[in-house]
Amino acid sequence: KIFYIVILSFLFGNQSAFSQEIGKALKIKDTLKQKEIDPLRPTKAAFYSAIFPGGGQIYNKKYWKAPIVWAALGTSTYFYLDNNSEYKRYRRAFKQRKAGLQDEFTLDDGTEIISIDGLESAQKTLRGNRDLSILSTVLIYVLQIVEASVNAHLLQFFM
Numbered sequence: 001k002i003f004y005i006v007i008l009s010f011l012f013g014n015q016s017a018f019s020q021e022i023g024k025a026l027k028i029k030d031t032l033k034q035k036e037i038d039p040l041r042p043t044k045a046a047f048y049s050a051i052f053p054g055g056g057q058i059y060n061k062k063y064w065k066a067p068i069v070w071a072a073l074g075t076s077t078y079f080y081l082d083n084n085s086e087y088k089r090y091r092r093a094f095k096q097r098k099a100g101l102q103d104e105f106t107l108d109d110g111t112e113i114i115s116i117d118g119l120e121s122a123q124k125t126l127r128g129n130r131d132l133s134i135l136s137t138v139l140i141y142v143l144q145i146v147e148a149s150v151n152a153h154l155l156q157f158f159m
Contacts, residue, residue, distance in 0.1 A: 037156045045152035049145040056148025060155060069144045076140055080133035087126035094119040 049056030053073055054066035093103035097116055105114040114122070 041156060042149045042152040046145050046149040049148040053141060053144055056145065056152070060148060060151050062151060065147075069140075072140045073137060073144075076133055076137040080130060080137060083126050083130035083133055087123060087130055090119055090122045090126060094123060 045056035045059050047056075048059045054069040057063070057065035057069060089104075093105050093114075094116070096103040097106070097119065102108075105119065106112050
């Protein structure tokens with residue numbers, strides 16, 4: 001007899017807790033219906049970021065992220081331009097030396113400051129650094145577009 005009372009109290013006790021959970025779920029659903037979701041918001045944010053880096057972050061009203069995007073893109077672009085100009089400088093000296101002409105790394109008395117192997121090694125290093133810089137620039141550009149789109153998508157659920 002006690003067994004049946006325990007089981008019945010357990011069933012009825014859980015039923016009231018279950019009905020309270022349903023009530024909470026219905027209230028949450030009603031509040032979600034009131035919020036309008038713009039399905040084009042992530043697309044607009046990605047478009048603005050693609051046209052103007054940092055534009056999607058500004059569109060999402062995350063103004064503090066735009067200078068970070070600009071600094072990252074500016075830094076990687078700077079390193080690309082610097083490595084490219086240095087690569088061209090060593091490449092020009094290498095070609096002049098191979099042609100038997102005097103280059104900027106050879107003194108007037110014919111003393112070589114950098115050997116031909118050194119010029120070749122510098123070219124390889126600078127070319128690799130240049131390629132990594134352009135790769136990082138492209139990667140940062142794509143990531144800021146994806147970040148703006150994902151952030152716009154998530155903002156619709158946490159507004």
